Amino acid sequence: MMKDVSIGRYVQGNSVLHRLDPRVKVFLFILYMVTIFLADNPVSMLATLAVVLFLAVLSKIPVIEVLRSVKPIVFIMVFIFLINIFTIRSGETIWTWWVFTMTLGGLRKAILLALRLLLLILATSLLLSLTTTPLKLSDALESLGSPLKVLRVPVNEMAMTISIALRFIPTLVEETDKIMKAQSSRGAEYDTGNIFQRAKGYVAVLVPLFVSAFKRAEELAVAMDARCYQGGVGKTKLHPLRMKGFDWMWMAILTVMAFLPLVVDFLWNLK
Amino acid sequence: MNPEVRDISEYGVAVKAEDILFSYPTNSGEDVVAVDHASFSIKKGEYVAILGRNGSGKSTLAKMIDLLEFPDKGKLSVFELDASSEDHFWSIRSHCGMVFQNPDNQIVGTTVEEDVAFGPENLSVPLPELEQRVEKALGYVGLLEMADRQPSSLSGGQKQKLAIAGVLAMQPQLLILDESTSMLDPKARDEFLQLVGRMRHDKGITVIHITHDMHEAFLADRVLVMEHGKLRLNGTPAEVFSQVEVIRELGLELPKWAELLYEVAGIYGIETKESDFVSEEIAKAKIREILMTPVPEGVKRQVRPCHAVSEQVMLRVSDLSYSYEKKGKKTISDISFDVKKGEIVAVIGHSGSGKTTLISQLNGILRPLEGSVEVWDEEEKKYISTDKNADIRRIRKHVGLLFQYPEYQLFEETVAKDIKFGPKKMGYDDKECDRLMREALPLVGLSEDVLDRSPFELSGGQKRRVAFAGILAMAPDVLILDEPAAGLDPAGQKEIFGYIETLRDQGKSIVLVSHDMDEAARIADRILVLKKGQQVFFGTPEKLFSSEHEYLSMRLDCPCLIKTMLDLAKDRPGLDPLIFDVKEAAQVLVFGNEEQAVPTEDAGSASSASGSEEVEKS
Numbered sequence: 099m100m101k102d103v104s105i106g107r108y109v110q111g112n113s114v115l116h117r118l119d120p121r122v123k124v125f126l127f128i129l130y131m132v133t134i135f136l137a138d139n140p141v142s143m144l145a146t147l148a149v150v151l152f153l154a155v156l157s158k159i160p161v162i163e164v165l166r167s168v169k170p171i172v173f174i175m176v177f178i179f180l181i182n183i184f185t186i187r188s189g190e191t192i193w194t195w196w197v198f199t200m201t202l203g204g205l206r207k208a209i210l211l212a213l214r215l216l217l218l219i220l221a222t223s224l225l226l227s228l229t230t231t232p233l234k235l236s237d238a239l240e241s242l243g244s245p246l247k248v249l250r251v252p253v254n255e256m257a258m259t260i261s262i263a264l265r266f267i268p269t270l271v272e273e274t275d276k277i278m279k280a281q282s283s284r285g286a287e288y289d290t291g292n293i294f295q296r297a298k299g300y301v302a303v304l305v306p307l308f309v310s311a312f313k314r315a316e317e318l319a320v321a322m323d324a325r326c327y328q329g330g331v332g333k334t335k336l337h338p339l340r341m342k343g344f345d346w347m348w349m350a351i352l353t354v355m356a357f358l359p360l361v362v363d364f365l366w367n368l369k
Numbered sequence: 370m371n372p373e374v375r376d377i378s379e380y381g382v383a384v385k386a387e388d389i390l391f392s393y394p395t396n397s398g399e400d401v402v403a404v405d406h407a408s409f410s411i412k413k414g415e416y417v418a419i420l421g422r423n424g425s426g427k428s429t430l431a432k433m434i435d436l437l438e439f440p441d442k443g444k445l446s447v448f449e450l451d452a453s454s455e456d457h458f459w460s461i462r463s464h465c466g467m468v469f470q471n472p473d474n475q476i477v478g479t480t481v482e483e484d485v486a487f488g489p490e491n492l493s494v495p496l497p498e499l500e501q502r503v504e505k506a507l508g509y510v511g512l513l514e515m516a517d518r519q520p521s522s523l524s525g526g527q528k529q530k531l532a533i534a535g536v537l538a539m540q541p542q543l544l545i546l547d548e549s550t551s552m553l554d555p556k557a558r559d560e561f562l563q564l565v566g567r568m569r570h571d572k573g574i575t576v577i578h579i580t581h582d583m584h585e586a587f588l589a590d591r592v593l594v595m596e597h598g599k600l601r602l603n604g605t606p607a608e609v610f611s612q613v614e615v616i617r618e619l620g621l622e623l624p625k626w627a628e629l630l631y632e633v634a635g636i637y638g639i640e641t642k643e644s645d646f647v648s649e650e651i652a653k654a655k656i657r658e659i660l661m662t663p664v665p666e667g668v669k670r671q672v673r674p675c676h677a678v679s680e681q682v683m684l685r686v687s688d689l690s691y692s693y694e695k696k697g698k699k700t701i702s703d704i705s706f707d708v709k710k711g712e713i714v715a716v717i718g719h720s721g722s723g724k725t726t727l728i729s730q731l732n733g734i735l736r737p738l739e740g741s742v743e744v745w746d747e748e749e750k751k752y753i754s755t756d757k758n759a760d761i762r763r764i765r766k767h768v769g770l771l772f773q774y775p776e777y778q779l780f781e782e783t784v785a786k787d788i789k790f791g792p793k794k795m796g797y798d799d800k801e802c803d804r805l806m807r808e809a810l811p812l813v814g815l816s817e818d819v820l821d822r823s824p825f826e827l828s829g830g831q832k833r834r835v836a837f838a839g840i841l842a843m844a845p846d847v848l849i850l851d852e853p854a855a856g857l858d859p860a861g862q863k864e865i866f867g868y869i870e871t872l873r874d875q876g877k878s879i880v881l882v883s884h885d886m887d888e889a890a891r892i893a894d895r896i897l898v899l900k901k902g903q904q905v906f907f908g909t910p911e912k913l914f915s916s917e918h919e920y921l922s923m924r925l926d927c928p929c930l931i932k933t934m935l936d937l938a939k940d941r942p943g944l945d946p947l948i949f950d951v952k953e954a955a956q957v958l959v960f961g962n963e964e965q966a967v968p969t970e971d972a973g974s975a976s977s978a979s980g981s982e983e984v985e986k987s
Contacts, residue, residue, distance in 0.1 A: 233479045265479045268521035273777075279734050280778040283770040284839060285762065285794025302790070305780035309825065314474045321475035324435050324467040325488040325535065326459070332493045336486035336503060 107167055107223070108231050113158035115229040119345040120238035123225045126349070129356045130221045134214055137359050140206070141366045143213055145359035150217050152355065153224045167223040168216065175212045182208035236260040241339050254330020262318070270311065277306050380449040383543055383575040384411040384434055389443030391429055391598075396826070403429040405598035406443070411591075413542075416569060416576045418586040418606075421595035422620040422858045423829055427579045430595070431545045434577065435465040448542065463492055466536030470548040470856075472528030481523070481531055482507065482516040488539040506538040510564060524720060526557025533564060544568065546578040550585065551856050554720045554884050555926055562588065581858050583610075583624045584929070594619055611643040620860035625887060625930040625951060626652050632955030633659055636668060653936060660958060670960040673953050676874055678894055679710040681745065683878040684731065684768065684847050685752065688740035691726055700726045701902040704740070706895075708847060713869070713879045715889040715910075718899035719924065724882050727899065728849050731880065732768040733761045744768055744847065766795050769845030773852045775836035779824040784835050787824050791843040802842075809841035813868050830861045837868070848872065851882045866892060887928040890914065891949040898923050911947045930954060 115123070130150075137146045154164055188203030226235065240257035247253055278288065281302045288299045391404040403426045411417050419427045432438040434447055436458060448464060450457040466488075469475045478484025485503045494502060507513045510530040515523065523531060529549055536544060546565070550558045562585065568574050578589060586592050592609040594602035596619050602609045610616060610623055613631050623631065630652040634641045637659055645655045690702040701723040708714045718724055729735045730742055733755040743752040744767045755764055769791075772778070781787035788809060792802040810817060813834040819827065824835050837853065850869065854862035866888055873879055883889040889896065890910040898906035898913070905923050906913055913920055914931055927935075934946035934954055945962045948954040 261479055262477060265477065265520065268519065269473050272521070276772065277778060279729065280772045280775065282734060283732055283765065283772070284778070284791040284843070285765055286790075287794075302778075302780050306777050309780075310777055314471075317469065317471060317474035318477070320432070320437055321467070321469055322477060322487075323437055324462070324465070325477075325539065326463055326491040327487075328491060334490050334493050334495055334499055336483055336490065336499055338496070 107163070107227055109159050109163050109228050111158055111229065113156060113229070114348055115153070115157040115224065117344070118229075118348055119339055119341055120230050120234040121242055121339060122341075122345050122349045122352075123230055124235075124238050124242060126352050126356070127222065127225045129353065130225065131218065133356045133359055134217050134221065137214070137363075138210070139363065140210070142359040142363035143210060143217075145362040146217055147213070149355050149358055150220050150224070153221065153352075157224050157229050159224070159228050163228065164220070164223065167228060168219055171215060171219050175215055178215060179208045179212040182211055232264050233261055236264070237339055252330075254333065258330070266314070269314075270307070273310060274303065274307055277303050381413055382410055382449055383413050383415065383447070384409075384577075385444075385446045385449075386410070386433075386440075387444040389433065389440040389445050391426075391433060391438060391440050402598050404433070404440070407595075407598075407600045408443075409593060409600060409603055411575060411577065414569070414573050414575055415591060416589045417578070417591045417593060418589035419577065419579045419593045419595065420581070420583075420586055420619075420621055421601075422860060425595040426598040427595055428547055431467070431547055431577060431579055434543070435467050435545060436462050437467075463539060464542040465545060466539055466541035466543070467545045467547060468529065468532045468536060468549040470551055472525050472532065472552065475532050475535075476520045476528060479519065480516070481512060481518050481520060484520060484531060485534045485538050488535055492539060502538045502540075506534040509537060509568075510534045524557070526553050526560060526720075529553060529557070529561055530564065533561075533568075537568070541574065543575045543577070546576065546580070548579050548581065548856075551581060555886070556719060556924075558582075581862075583622055583859070586610075587624060594621065596620075607643050607646040611641060611646040613641070620858060622859040622863070624649070625928075626933045628951045629930065629933055629954055629958075630656055632952055633958055636664070636955060636959050637662065638665055638668075649933065653933065656937060656958065657940070664959060670956055670963060671952075672963075673950065673956075676711065678712045679876075681710040682707045683710050683745045684708040684880070685743045685745075686731070686740070687743075689727075689730060689737050689742060690739040691730060691735060691737060699902060701730075701899070704897075704899075704904045706897050706904070706907050708878045708880055710846075710878055711873055711876045712894045713873050713881055713892055715893035715896045716880060716882045716899065717884075717886070717889055717896060717925065721901075722899040723902040724899055725851070726902075728770060728851055728880065728882060730755070731847075731849050732770045733759060733764045734770070747846065762795065765845075766843065767845055768847045768849065769840040769843050770849040771837060771840045771851065771853060773855060775840075775853075776829065776832035778836055778839075779832060782823060783821055784824050784827075785820040787835060788839045788842050791839050795843055805842040805844055806838070808844075809838040812841050812872065813837045814864060830857055833857065833861075833865070837865075841872075845877075847878045847880070849880045849882075852884065853881070854883075854885070854888075862888075886926050887930055887949070890928045890931070898925065900924065910949055914947055934958075 133149075134146055137143045183200055183204050184198050186204035186207050187199060187201050189206075190202045191199060192202055192205070193200040236257050240253055243251070243253045243256075281299075282288070286299050286302045288296060288303075290296075291299075387408050388406050389404060389408070390402065390406055392400040392402045394400050405426070407430065419430065421427050429438060433440055433445060433452075436447075436452060439453065445452040447461045450461055452461060476484050477487045482503050485506050486499060489499050489502050504513065507516055510533050512527060512530055512534060515527070520528065520531065532549070544565070550561055553561060565576060565578075566588075569576055578585065580586060587606045587610075589606060592602065592604065592606050593600060594609060594616075601619060602612065602615070610627055613623060613627075616623060622628070626649045627646055630645060631641055633656050639659060641655075645652055685707045687705050689704040690699050692699045704727060706714065716724055716727065726735065730737060733742075736755060736757055742755040744755070744764055745751075746753050746763075746767065753759060753763060753767075755761075779787050781790060785806060788806045789802040792805045797805065807817070815831070815834050815838060819831065819835070824832060827835065833853075840848070853869065854865040857865065869879060869881065870892065881889065881893065890913075893910055895908060896906065896910050896913050897904065900923055906919070914927060917927075920927060928949060930949065930951060931947065934948060937958060938944045938946035944957070948957050
């Protein structure tokens, strides 16, 4: 029932974006952020939109899933749009009513900003959350962060921590469900009464949950010791990240694509 | 800094402990001695069981062998290497594997194969070999097709097999099982033990098995028994278990067949010998031999007191069905049964048969989708239903539900507050709460000294009792108990079942979910069997086990005692072997079945069993 909780919104698949080395995806993610921020006129924004849509096609993620990932920010988008459209006054006035004035410049800016936010979220979802499992992402960060080891940053241990946290989320969700049922058998209520009574209800869930989480942590540490864990030093990996021809090729293609909006913009301005 | 691992193929002794001592400080400032001057040795390839009550130092001992703890005093060597020397640390640890009690708390990987790889990864096993080891280990335990699955999607039994695979991939010489089977259901437990047996046979691995299960102990070559950190007994299972009184005093029990032998011999006043306890077959032969001789004069049949069940139905479940998704498959369907006042109904079935879903319906945590659950209200003389419009608090006043491992629900600062949490929520005033709390304490063998202590500083068994008291303080008429004795040592389990019987005698109605077929059959008036969400049987234990065909088709195991009794009854026509209590079974073997209320006068004529039905099967 609550067992198949997943973190992020990973959608299983076998597309190019799913198979791509996660480090490449992190790199491309940064690159596309820059591209999106650089797009400051309708032409380059449209070109960026085209590129992001290309990513969406490449990911083979159902449209409904893509839309779902955008849903939480629709409100912010509308808010940004409205703020900009009525506060920026430049160029021709197209519409006024009471204190509200809409100008051509404001409209342009508002569309641009809302679109930029939309593209940012789309690019993040398509490159990372929808096509990359949290574990692979943590692998990528571990690998990309390895130069930091020189500065004595415990990169391997951090990655191990993230991966254990991911591993235990379903376990703790299940446990929460169990404790809630046990406490409600004793008459605890979570959805009635005023806010203090409700908070009190959750104390009866949170305390046992924490106690058990600490106990689990302790036992897990012993179990890891027993399996000869000694930090990242000398540790080999079952599935090491390895760049193959496929990864290099798509990295090149998608890097070129990231520059496309700039090129289009430049050519447009030449005319 | 790869660990330097020594070749240990030449060693002959796996573990040798000389006078080892381990103590740890507590909050009160006093040191607790967990292992007290223990000396023993374990040969290569041996299978050793360690028994003892909870907190007797078994786990600490095992941890010292895997260098997870170090003795304060004494000399410990593993594979003939000195355990106190830093040079041998990785040599020893990498050749020891440990499987712990809680399957969830030892899985590290986010996928099954990654978890198996964790050990060898730490040992710096390079890639092509790493992959081969993982594949081989998963293949060996039969989880290969689940390699990509998330560990949380596995069953408890599969998780423990995964833990074994993780150990196997490290190619250990010594396997330590720390109560690894205690959270598994009987089927998963059998599979797990078979796997361990196979590993011993194929790889010659030395096994140290900490357990509370006496049948498991009998599989071992040797048994060590601990008490308060001291090694009390050390010998073959027969040597150890023939000292019946000592075993009982140490808080352990005997396998049912051994207990039966002891009881039968006891009636005749015969001393049992070590050689009688070598195996079940030998014990049965001994019982037959004893029964040939005439009963000594003056020995009378003892009659077991029987309890009365009133006709008042307290809980009535009719055609109950439920599914978690609206149009999904039904988790349970068409369940109908009732529980009378002063009656125990046992619910049995494998993991995933819908037991938890069923009991969650009984106090309104889940509401029925189809059918109904009704609870008798004594004051208003009518049934109240748990349907959507029900006042859930009123139902919970009548029906108390204690989930599995209830010690996890403790959360208050003091035991007193925790026990009073339920009654308070039920709307009783402070004085009333206090009275209910004090009434509940003796029912689970707690004294008032614990009231001011924090529940978190109590032992596991005591926490269990506090949680039990928390439900009893709500003064329910009907108690739903989900595996109330799981994970406790034999003496602790016996105590819990004792409390349950007392509660029943006081007129409580009890629904008991249990894996322990012997205990369920002994204690229950009626048994409800679930199989894949369907009710396949509801009736008396005698009826359930009277037809082998029937209970086997439900994929149920016969109680161990009944297995022994059926065999013993083969050459004794007319004897009804379906007796679920060991003492009573011994009486029946000696004196024959009798009407319970009438004590027999003619003690000598054992074969003229009166009042028994024709139950002989071939």
